[in-house]
Amino acid sequence: xxxxxGIVIDARGLSKVFPDGTQAxxxxxxxxxxxxxxxxxxxSGSGKSTLLRCLNRLIEPTEGxxxxxxxxxxxxxxxxLRKIRSDIAMIFQQFNLVRRHTVLINVLSGALGRSGLLSSxxxxxxxxERKKAMGFLERxxxxxxxxxxxxxxxxxxxxxxxxxxxxxxxxxxxxADEPVASLDPALRHSIMRHIEDLNRKEGMTVVCTLHDIDLxxxxxxxxxxxxxxxxxxxxxxxxxxxxxFREIYGEDAEPASNTMI
Amino acid sequence: xxxxxxxxxxxxxxxWKKGVRRLQGLMLDTILMLLVLLMIEFLALAFSxxxxxxxxxxxxxxxxxxxxxxxxxxxxxxxxxxWNLFYxxxxxxxxxxxxxxxxxxxxxxxxxxxxxxxxxxxxIQLTFFTGWLITEVQLLTFLTKFSKAADxxxxxxxxxxxxxxxxxxxxxxxxxxxxxxxxxxxxxxxxLSFVAARNLTRGNWVARWSYTLAxxxxxxxxxxxxxxWALIFISWVGIGPFAGVLALWVHSVxxxxxxxxxxxxxxxxxxxxxxxxxxxxxLQVLRYGVVPQxxxxxxxxxxxxxDINVRMSTIIGFVGGGGIGYILKPRVDLGAWGEVGTLVxxxxxxxxxxxxxxxxxxxxxx
Ligand SMILES: Nc1ncnc2c1ncn2[C@@H]1O[C@H](COP(=O)(O)OP(=O)(O)O)[C@@H](O)[C@H]1O
Ligand SMILES: [Mg+2]
Numbered sequence: 001x002x003x004x005x006g007i008v009i010d011a012r013g014l015s016k017v018f019p020d021g022t023q024a025x026x027x028x029x030x031x032x033x034x035x036x037x038x039x040x041x042x043x044s045g046s047g048k049s050t051l052l053r054c055l056n057r058l059i060e061p062t063e064g065x066x067x068x069x070x071x072x073x074x075x076x077x078x079x080x081l082r083k084i085r086s087d088i089a090m091i092f093q094q095f096n097l098v099r100r101h102t103v104l105i106n107v108l109s110g111a112l113g114r115s116g117l118l119s120s121x122x123x124x125x126x127x128x129e130r131k132k133a134m135g136f137l138e139r140x141x142x143x144x145x146x147x148x149x150x151x152x153x154x155x156x157x158x159x160x161x162x163x164x165x166x167x168x169x170x171x172x173x174x175x176a177d178e179p180v181a182s183l184d185p186a187l188r189h190s191i192m193r194h195i196e197d198l199n200r201k202e203g204m205t206v207v208c209t210l211h212d213i214d215l216x217x218x219x220x221x222x223x224x225x226x227x228x229x230x231x232x233x234x235x236x237x238x239x240x241x242x243x244x245f246r247e248i249y250g251e252d253a254e255p256a257s258n259t260m261i
Numbered sequence: 262x263x264x265x266x267x268x269x270x271x272x273x274x275x276x277w278k279k280g281v282r283r284l285q286g287l288m289l290d291t292i293l294m295l296l297v298l299l300m301i302e303f304l305a306l307a308f309s310x311x312x313x314x315x316x317x318x319x320x321x322x323x324x325x326x327x328x329x330x331x332x333x334x335x336x337x338x339x340x341x342x343x344w345n346l347f348y349x350x351x352x353x354x355x356x357x358x359x360x361x362x363x364x365x366x367x368x369x370x371x372x373x374x375x376x377x378x379x380x381x382x383x384x385i386q387l388t389f390f391t392g393w394l395i396t397e398v399q400l401l402t403f404l405t406k407f408s409k410a411a412d413x414x415x416x417x418x419x420x421x422x423x424x425x426x427x428x429x430x431x432x433x434x435x436x437x438x439x440x441x442x443x444x445x446x447x448x449x450x451x452x453l454s455f456v457a458a459r460n461l462t463r464g465n466w467v468a469r470w471s472y473t474l475a476x477x478x479x480x481x482x483x484x485x486x487x488x489x490w491a492l493i494f495i496s497w498v499g500i501g502p503f504a505g506v507l508a509l510w511v512h513s514v515x516x517x518x519x520x521x522x523x524x525x526x527x528x529x530x531x532x533x534x535x536x537x538x539x540x541x542x543x544l545q546v547l548r549y550g551v552v553p554q555x556x557x558x559x560x561x562x563x564x565x566x567x568d569i570n571v572r573m574s575t576i577i578g579f580v581g582g583g584g585i586g587y588i589l590k591p592r593v594d595l596g597a598w599g600e601v602g603t604l605v606x607x608x609x610x611x612x613x614x615x616x617x618x619x620x621x622x623x624x625x626x627x
Contacts, residue, residue: 094531
């Protein structure tokens, strides 16, 4: 069924070697279609974060090409690159809010890619953008918190601000890097459901690195597994079983007793 | 087919770069070896009992003139070369260790089991003994001749009220002088600090060169004492507080740029990454991701700098840069210790008060 949908991400032969010689990615191909919720899994250090960051060039890939929505990301420079990036929202494990700014400014900063230089330098946004930001805050359950300082919020609340920032960006693709790994287990589903909403209600394509197999099974439509920088497995959540698990994580890993990897 | 990894490593290890590193190690070893040899000869001459042309024992200055420099340079070079050639049996030399790292089997040895450890220990020992002679340390005099300085201490303990009024007026001038120097320094240092921050200047070669240039100018400027700047500006704008403002200004720009840029280098990269990912321009990333993180520490450093400038302006005043130091100097020369005492107390109280206030304010900010 995914065959009819447009290709959102088309990455070919991605390799990343850090200056210290660490090979974080080794010839990875990745194809993501519109509307997918793709989970990337693998042990820590397997290259998941590096892969996500190579997609929007927060990290410069050593080799390979990336095209997103048909635009060649790897060749883009300056304005062109910023235009592509503004179409890709990102959610981080550590939330990455500007801690000293208010919640509202943090949400509004999602719109920086399309706002004028001078107005944004003065932290000035149009009434229209403000209203929109307030609406998104209400939607993630943070009504009334818009003038709190970001670092006064709890981890779960901060991640919801980050989701509101992603909504504000009006992106068509979301890259989420371990969005719930630093949160209390009880809060994980609440955040994951918000991300699911981005996927289902907003129609955003989601690529999400995840640690927790239960979460992967519950939310992802498709899985890609990395091991030591290589793509070792690819398939649907239903195809994922104990054997694939050991294939990805090594013989010593135990799926039953060890759903948190 | 070669992998990306092999190619990257090959780029970092071209024969040319290897050669340069080898040469750097050898140069460093030669210099260290030369220092050791020079100090050995220095100490040998000092303890040889040889007498100079005046018939007295050689002074340290005379010994420095007598050392066999060209000869020792040659020997040092030869020894360093030998050590670099035969580093396997001899143990890695300090220069090679600094530039290229040590052999794996030496990695975790304590210094007493490596030749470069012993060499460094010898170097430090020699430096200490040579230093003792060159600076003419006289412990006995220090411990027994206090009575000569007692006069001064007595004067300081009995401050005279004669200069109190003038002192207070000039104290006000000192505080404002330090403030103006700091205020003028802020905008320049703020702008420069972004160029002088390593993490913001890796993008392209223009950025890299600006970084190197900014760092060099900043370090050279800082290397020149404010006292020297004061002399320069006194001949430029004449004796008076403005010369002092300019002298402290130059020094503050360099010092603040260094502190500011170090702060920029240590920011949390998370928000920067997040703002970059929204498609923001470089300026927007600075405005939203960097500036909010650095403003509080910047404020704190700036207040601290004002504090330091108040202290420094005393010395600047000695040479005519305005402020309270200006009337302190002649009284020291005349030996009017009571008046000196008054002025010193005024300065001490001010510095102490500034210190407390600035510490309190800085606590609140960060
Ligand atoms: N900036 C960097 N410099 C050097 N090595 C890095 C850097 N970032 C990540 N790595 C290394 O690259 C590998 C993959 O890291 P990462 O992509 O963060 O893995 P994951 O997100 O799956 O835990 C790891 O071995 C990590 O140590
Ligand atoms: Mg990671």
